[in-house]
Amino acid sequence: MAKIAIMGFGTVGSGVLEVIRRNAAAISRRAGEPVEVKYILDVRDFSGTPDADLFVNNIDVILNDPEIKVVVETIGGTRFAYPYVKACLESGRSVATSNKEMVATYGAELLALAKEHGAAFLFEASVGGGTPIITPMHQCLAANVISEIEGIVNGTTNFMLTKMARENMGFAEALKIAQQLGYAETKDPSDDVDGQDACRKICILSSLAYGHHIYPQNVPTHGIRDILAEDVKAAAQLDCAIKLIARSHRDEDGTISASVAPMLVPMSNQLAGVDDVFNAVLVKGDMLGDVVFYGKGAGKLPTASAVVADVIDALKNGAKIHDSLFWRAAAPEDGLFTDNSHAAYYVRSKGVAAPVLAALCGEGKVVFEQDDMVAYLADDTCDAAVEGIGRKLEALGGHLELVLRRLEG
Amino acid sequence: MAKIAIMGFGTVGSGVLEVIRRNAAAISRRAGEPVEVKYILDVRDFSGTPDADLFVNNIDVILNDPEIKVVVETIGGTRFAYPYVKACLESGRSVATSNKEMVATYGAELLALAKEHGAAFLFEASVGGGTPIITPMHQCLAANVISEIEGIVNGTTNFMLTKMARENMGFAEALKIAQQLGYAETKDPSDDVDGQDACRKICILSSLAYGHHIYPQNVPTHGIRDILAEDVKAAAQLDCAIKLIARSHRDEDGTISASVAPMLVPMSNQLAGVDDVFNAVLVKGDMLGDVVFYGKGAGKLPTASAVVADVIDALKNGAKIHDSLFWRAAAPEDGLFTDNSHAAYYVRSKGVAAPVLAALCGEGKVVFEQDDMVAYLADDTCDAAVEGIGRKLEALGGHLELVLRRLEG
Numbered sequence: 001m002a003k004i005a006i007m008g009f010g011t012v013g014s015g016v017l018e019v020i021r022r023n024a025a026a027i028s029r030r031a032g033e034p035v036e037v038k039y040i041l042d043v044r045d046f047s048g049t050p051d052a053d054l055f056v057n058n059i060d061v062i063l064n065d066p067e068i069k070v071v072v073e074t075i076g077g078t079r080f081a082y083p084y085v086k087a088c089l090e091s092g093r094s095v096a097t098s099n100k101e102m103v104a105t106y107g108a109e110l111l112a113l114a115k116e117h118g119a120a121f122l123f124e125a126s127v128g129g130g131t132p133i134i135t136p137m138h139q140c141l142a143a144n145v146i147s148e149i150e151g152i153v154n155g156t157t158n159f160m161l162t163k164m165a166r167e168n169m170g171f172a173e174a175l176k177i178a179q180q181l182g183y184a185e186t187k188d189p190s191d192d193v194d195g196q197d198a199c200r201k202i203c204i205l206s207s208l209a210y211g212h213h214i215y216p217q218n219v220p221t222h223g224i225r226d227i228l229a230e231d232v233k234a235a236a237q238l239d240c241a242i243k244l245i246a247r248s249h250r251d252e253d254g255t256i257s258a259s260v261a262p263m264l265v266p267m268s269n270q271l272a273g274v275d276d277v278f279n280a281v282l283v284k285g286d287m288l289g290d291v292v293f294y295g296k297g298a299g300k301l302p303t304a305s306a307v308v309a310d311v312i313d314a315l316k317n318g319a320k321i322h323d324s325l326f327w328r329a330a331a332p333e334d335g336l337f338t339d340n341s342h343a344a345y346y347v348r349s350k351g352v353a354a355p356v357l358a359a360l361c362g363e364g365k366v367v368f369e370q371d372d373m374v375a376y377l378a379d380d381t382c383d384a385a386v387e388g389i390g391r392k393l394e395a396l397g398g399h400l401e402l403v404l405r406r407l408e409g
Numbered sequence: 410m411a412k413i414a415i416m417g418f419g420t421v422g423s424g425v426l427e428v429i430r431r432n433a434a435a436i437s438r439r440a441g442e443p444v445e446v447k448y449i450l451d452v453r454d455f456s457g458t459p460d461a462d463l464f465v466n467n468i469d470v471i472l473n474d475p476e477i478k479v480v481v482e483t484i485g486g487t488r489f490a491y492p493y494v495k496a497c498l499e500s501g502r503s504v505a506t507s508n509k510e511m512v513a514t515y516g517a518e519l520l521a522l523a524k525e526h527g528a529a530f531l532f533e534a535s536v537g538g539g540t541p542i543i544t545p546m547h548q549c550l551a552a553n554v555i556s557e558i559e560g561i562v563n564g565t566t567n568f569m570l571t572k573m574a575r576e577n578m579g580f581a582e583a584l585k586i587a588q589q590l591g592y593a594e595t596k597d598p599s600d601d602v603d604g605q606d607a608c609r610k611i612c613i614l615s616s617l618a619y620g621h622h623i624y625p626q627n628v629p630t631h632g633i634r635d636i637l638a639e640d641v642k643a644a645a646q647l648d649c650a651i652k653l654i655a656r657s658h659r660d661e662d663g664t665i666s667a668s669v670a671p672m673l674v675p676m677s678n679q680l681a682g683v684d685d686v687f688n689a690v691l692v693k694g695d696m697l698g699d700v701v702f703y704g705k706g707a708g709k710l711p712t713a714s715a716v717v718a719d720v721i722d723a724l725k726n727g728a729k730i731h732d733s734l735f736w737r738a739a740a741p742e743d744g745l746f747t748d749n750s751h752a753a754y755y756v757r758s759k760g761v762a763a764p765v766l767a768a769l770c771g772e773g774k775v776v777f778e779q780d781d782m783v784a785y786l787a788d789d790t791c792d793a794a795v796e797g798i799g800r801k802l803e804a805l806g807g808h809l810e811l812v813l814r815r816l817e818g
Binding site for chain 1: 428429431432435436438439440441533539540541544545547548549550551552553554679682694695696697698699700701702703704705708710711713714715717718721722725726729732733
């Protein structure tokens with residue numbers, strides 16, 4: 001019998017308890033022994049609930065119990081989660097977490113700590129909800145060198161963009177629906193809609209793929225607030241969908257580029273058809289070519305089932321997992337991992353006439369004009385050039401309101 | 410330094426050598442030690458080639474060398490591969506193979522043998538080429554009970570069906586192109602075009618998902634020979650693609666259904682957009698919902714890189730992998746795992762008028778008529794009923810030429 005503890009009894013934490021109980025037989029077979037939740041750490045009052053006996057509000061209870069071999073962290077954030085996870089790893093206990101903020105910020109340190117103390121630090125559920133991405137990446141692609149990752153990793157914004165495209169609605173209305181359905185936070189949805197959530201996930205995947213810590217603050221990150229219903233319609237006319245794309249690339253010389261931004265995705269690209277709350281991550285291996293992992297990006301039980309799979313893995317394999325699931329510590333860079341390669345760009349401006357925007361952008365075509373708003377598809381430009389265009393527009397009394405790079409087909 | 414042997418130096422076997430050498434640094438890091446090929450077993454003459462020194466033509470050389478810990482089997486078929494693999498496992502050596510015929514036929518026995526002798530028997534490359542499917546299924550979905558698998562698992566026929574749809578060509582012409590490009594066997598392409606290859610793969614995935622051996626002879630298997638350019642066109646009019654679908658399902662009471670057959674796939678289904686030589690497998694977990702694994706289904710280096718990932722896994726984890734990667738032996742069933750559920754069916758007949766076919770099929774609509782050929786979309790029927798329709802047609806001097814079940818959207 002393996003005894004575990006759950007820290008944080010919110011949506012995912014309570015899902016972990018439910019999955020462990022509902023699929024007890026299958027889990028026991030795969031773990032080689034039954035798995036039981038002995039403690040749940042949560043500061044809130046759960047007395048009077050069916051599992052009241054399991055609750056504790058001091059982490060020392062867990063740290064002082066030698067029976068506990070694996071701890072699940074589903075508190076979220078870093079304020080409590082980070083010191084608690086550190087303490088668990090330092091005591092030689094393995095940790096399975098769904099906490100992307102903690103992994104994106106302290107991943108290298110926690111992995112090293114796990115290795116040092118003979119424990120496992122696992123976080124499959126931090127990217128893609130329940131969809132297996134991290135394990136296939138480090139294990140099945142073990143014979144590959146990965147040079148590129150490109151994905152839709154935030155279900156909330158993907159749901160909103162799908163709504164906007166299908167029902168011709170604006171950002172505000174789509175956000176309201178996402179909030180009503182519980183896909184977006186009601187208080188402050190900015191982590192999702194401004195791209196920070198996607199940024200943390202691409203940092204985790206990139207750190208794993210390229211072997212050293214990639215920090216969120218080095219990744220240029222844009223959300224979807226500036227996208228109008230008109231842009232979505234214009235994209236469709238260009239045979240594209242607008243998707244929030246998280247991507248990174250490593251050149252042969254080791255130079256990293258990474259970004260999170262809404263982009264034009266041609267319908268011929270696999271990612272264009274990924275709709276609603278689904279996530280998809282494309283990984284390019286040098287031997288394997290493209291592989292895509294696709295599944296629902298969120299939800300209580302999917303995410304919880306990924307955490308439980310990690311618990312099983314930790315029980316069976318411990319620190320040995322970190323021969324392949326590992327990346328080196330690295331200091332944050334000074335600047336941003338900007339991608340300087342050329343592509344087609346959709347730019348939308350206000351306050352200048354179409355010929356002016358066309359002259360600044362070079363070869364391309366006007367996509368639409370409406371009042372003093374002009375959308376233009378520039379055939380071949382780059383991030384730095386588009387920045388220059390923005391400055392020139394300001395000087396002419398205009399303003400660049402949206403920039404969408406076009407992905408390859 | 411881990412020493413391994415390769416049995417069978419064809420396309421995949423030579424790819425394994427190439428992957429091990431090209432990505433030596435990454436492989437060494439993940440395996441925890443360098444990996445070197447010490448022997449290559451092949452009866453053909455490779456003297457005069459750069460690696461002539463590695464070749465042996467007697468398996469005893471490998472079995473008698475205690476340095477060899479893992480053996481790669483890329484001979485294919487079962488005549489030599491099966492006894493050689495048995496001998497390796499019985500000697501406590503782990504085996505990594507790409508041989509789907511052997512796994513579909515002897516999987517349960519070889520898994521038990523591996524477990525008994527403390528070795529690993531791994532076959533990620535037997536399904537999906539290099540695309541990770543088997544490892545994510547048994548490991549990442551460890552906390553799920555799997556009830557359904559549905560996929561496109563044969564790249565050759567998927568390439569042909571894509572050609573037929575895009576370029577309005579018939580089966581014979583598409584086959585010729587597939588043969589010219591090396592996607593289909595020139596001598597005898599029947600394993601691919603008649604569905605046996607897909608059948609073996611769905612047997613492997615189903616055995617793993619449902620926990621006991623599923624035999625190819627119990628799976629009703631149809632290929633794509635009867636599909637005309639007219640059918641592909643008619644499918645498009647119905648907003649569907651025709652795909653060779655391998656699927657299986659387990660009811661709550663444990664009843665298995667399984668099949669390989671060309672089907673109508675609505676464009677709204679993820680599998681409809683999987684084109685060319687790509688494979689995609691959708692797995693339904695009870696906690697997780699749908700997950701899709703997508704990637705190129707074949708190719709020397711992709712397949713070889715999956716074999717090498719298994720070699721690394723075998724070196725690191727040995728027989729412990731079989732806590733989760735395992736299924737029980739079971740005798741073949743007497744009949745077929747027929748799916749008796751209802752769906753819409755596209756049926757094409759010869760020799761009777763449209764009203765006759767319509768009367769036999771019940772509610773639905775005529776899709777096209779051409780000479781004495783009629784295609785009809787029956788709204789709601791099942792395999793058994795369609796068989797009855799075929800018999801009645803024969804009695805009326807007609808003939809049922811093609812039956813395509815429609816998948817859900």
